[in-house]
Amino acid sequence: MSATPSTMLEIGTEAPDFTLKSVHGGKLSLSYTEQSKGFVVMFICNHCPYVLHIEDELVKLANEYIAKGIGFIAISSNDVEKYPQDSPEKMAEKEYPFPYLYDETQEVAKAYKAACTPDFFVFDENQKLTYRGQFDESRPKSDKPVTGNDLRNALDAVLEGRSIPEKEQKPSMGCNIKWKPGNEPEYFG
Secondary structure (H helix, E strand, C coil): CCCEECCCCCCCCECCCCEEEECCCCEEEHHHHCCCCEEEEEECCCCCHHHHHHHHHHHHHHHHHHCCCEEEEEEECCCCCCCHHHCHHHHCCCCCCCCEEECCCCHHHHHCCCCEECEEEEEECCCEEEEEECCCCCCCCCCCCCCCHHHHHHHHHHHHCCCCCHHHCCCCEEEECCCCCCCCCCCCC
8 A cells, every 4th residue: 555645635625526436425525615604525445445444433523513504515536446445336335424435537636636435625606726735643453443533623623714824734645646547637647
């Protein structure tokens, strides 16, 4: 399991729009978040040990903040021909409290400059990026507990209308997005 850091998209970036297939049927676009006080777009997948390591705490955190008016959208962009465990059929087996979408063309991952799973992007109610980075400092096989503190602090800041200094934002770390052959973005090197 090689660790890949997130690219740290520029703060203030407007959330790139998308319309993707939901693994539970239908399609979903960014307009899903219109009534939210802020929202999280996260790139995850089924098989990544970094995602599996935080999964229980992520669900707990999402449930807590959904109740406070924060929207959550999860997207998987992995090449399912090489990683069939990340296919929409397998994704549908997950019982997340948020939509789980499949980015078949990988264009949404490129628009967000996503690099790894998990990769978190927090936007305010005006769809401006306020935080990008790690869930917390815990990693598989580390002695650090999974708390979600970094993401939790970012969401509290959005709800309170304050910003998080960039120097306090640490890149997420995880498995690289499994790009289709010839589809690797320029920023991913």
